[in-house]
Amino acid sequence: MTEARRALITGVTGQDGSYMAQQLLDKGYEVHGLVRRSSTFNRGRIDHLHHDEHLPGKNLHLHYGDVTDAARMHQLVSELRPLEVYNLAAQSHVRVSFDEPLYTAGATGISTLNLLEAIRSVDTSIRFYQASTSEMFGASPPPQNEDTPFYPRSPYGAAKVYSYWITRNYREAYDMFAVNGQLFNHESPRRGETFVTRKITIAVANIVQGEQSELWMGNLDAVRDWGYAPEYTDGMWRMLQADVPEDFVLATGTAYTIRDFLAFAFEHVGLDWQEYVKFDAKFLRPTEVDELIGDASKAKQRLGWEATVLPPELAKIMVDADMARLGGAPEGQF
Numbered sequence: 259m260t261e262a263r264r265a266l267i268t269g270v271t272g273q274d275g276s277y278m279a280q281q282l283l284d285k286g287y288e289v290h291g292l293v294r295r296s297s298t299f300n301r302g303r304i305d306h307l308h309h310d311e312h313l314p315g316k317n318l319h320l321h322y323g324d325v326t327d328a329a330r331m332h333q334l335v336s337e338l339r340p341l342e343v344y345n346l347a348a349q350s351h352v353r354v355s356f357d358e359p360l361y362t363a364g365a366t367g368i369s370t371l372n373l374l375e376a377i378r379s380v381d382t383s384i385r386f387y388q389a390s391t392s393e394m395f396g397a398s399p400p401p402q403n404e405d406t407p408f409y410p411r412s413p414y415g416a417a418k419v420y421s422y423w424i425t426r427n428y429r430e431a432y433d434m435f436a437v438n439g440q441l442f443n444h445e446s447p448r449r450g451e452t453f454v455t456r457k458i459t460i461a462v463a464n465i466v467q468g469e470q471s472e473l474w475m476g477n478l479d480a481v482r483d484w485g486y487a488p489e490y491t492d493g494m495w496r497m498l499q500a501d502v503p504e505d506f507v508l509a510t511g512t513a514y515t516i517r518d519f520l521a522f523a524f525e526h527v528g529l530d531w532q533e534y535v536k537f538d539a540k541f542l543r544p545t546e547v548d549e550l551i552g553d554a555s556k557a558k559q560r561l562g563w564e565a566t567v568l569p570p571e572l573a574k575i576m577v578d579a580d581m582a583r584l585g586g587a588p589e590g591q592f
């Protein structure tokens with residue numbers, strides 16, 4: 259019997275980490291995930307994959323650690339010797355990065371170097387995926403692709419630019435298979451509850467149930483290119499299977515405003531969003547990214563990757579899931 263391919267995922271408890279773990283397990287990988295110690299339970303998104311690792315066929319193994327801890331990253335890479343490392347951990351909220359810029363620089367920026375250094379000293383043949391982002395393009399006008407100059411507009415975006423370049427540098431300096439996925443916004447029923455799409459779909463479900471009557475929001479004019487998260491984690495995997503290490507944009511190429519997403523979500527249950535949405539300046543950012551619209555033609559050509567779920571359908575998937583949750587559906591179903 260051949261040995262299972264082994265992967266390490268940081269950020270396994272997050273939206274993308276949970277889909278990545280699920281997809282790798284389905285492909286027969288032995289999956290190792292990094293989790294942070296927390297006083298409250300933070301494994302809701304992977305519990306259905308992991309609830310008892312002693313059961314036959316359970317191949318997801320969790321390890322305590324924090325990506326800001328260089329010694330722990332070195333120890334884990336050295337003990338596990340994975341074939342592939344997916345670095346998905348980050349303080350990923352743009353608005354929060356203005357409140358915690360220094361913390362974000364460490365967790366979202368410098369921590370990438372901790373993993374790259376671990377790989378460099380343990381085994382440079384380990385393949386490394388870095389979760390880069392369209393936020394790096396920031397104020398550069400759309401459509402944005404792999405050649406678009408970076409112009410980050412937040413401490414989060416600036417930290418991710420560092421991670422992008424240090425990943426490229428290690429690829430060039432040490433001949434490592436280290437790549438950046440420059441991913442545009444991607445959402446799902448597992449999306450964190452304070453990101454705009456999920457905030458909207460939870461509110462819709464609550465309003466239908468009579469548990470909420472107002473939705474307080476910030477800038478409704480921003481344009482985003484929203485795709486469906488499981489398709490994007492598949493794209494990450496494809497990047498690490500390529501013959502040569504390269505950076506790729508993943509996006510749908512569609513452009514909708516927050517207003518449009520509100521309309522898709524509310525109209526799905528027969529409501530008019532304008533009757534519920536109110537403005538609160540606390541949700542504005544000191545500097546905003548006005549327009550992100552990706553051009554993923556390189557990924558289509560070289561990886562055969564293409565987004566198929568577009569925002570109108572995505573909104574329906576997310577509203578239906580939040581309604582089902584309120585109706586008592588188990589979390590593992592999503």
Ligand code: NAP
Binds near residue numbers: 275296326348349
């Ligand atoms: P997410 O749901 O916020 O998940 C972030 C993950 O990182 C969580 O598992 C979190 O653990 C973990 N984490 C945070 N700080 C950590 C630390 N210091 N040490 C160890 N783990 C830590 O984010 P996501 O939407 O899945 O995104 C995954 C990655 O892609 C992130 O790097 C994000 O910046 C990037 N990205 C996301 C998008 C998008 O649209 N979703 C687009 C482009 C790039 P806890 O559960 O304990 O908090």
Ligand code: GDD
Binds near residue numbers: 452454457477
């Ligand atoms: N979160 C939030 N809450 N955003 C709001 C709100 C609100 O109440 N009202 C308006 N917005 C606007 C924000 O100002 C922003 O223009 C847009 O909605 C999207 O905000 P988020 O959903 O928080 O996502 P983001 O685009 O800032 O960042 C996400 O996508 C990046 C990729 O482009 C995150 O997932 C990042 O980690 C990721 O890199």
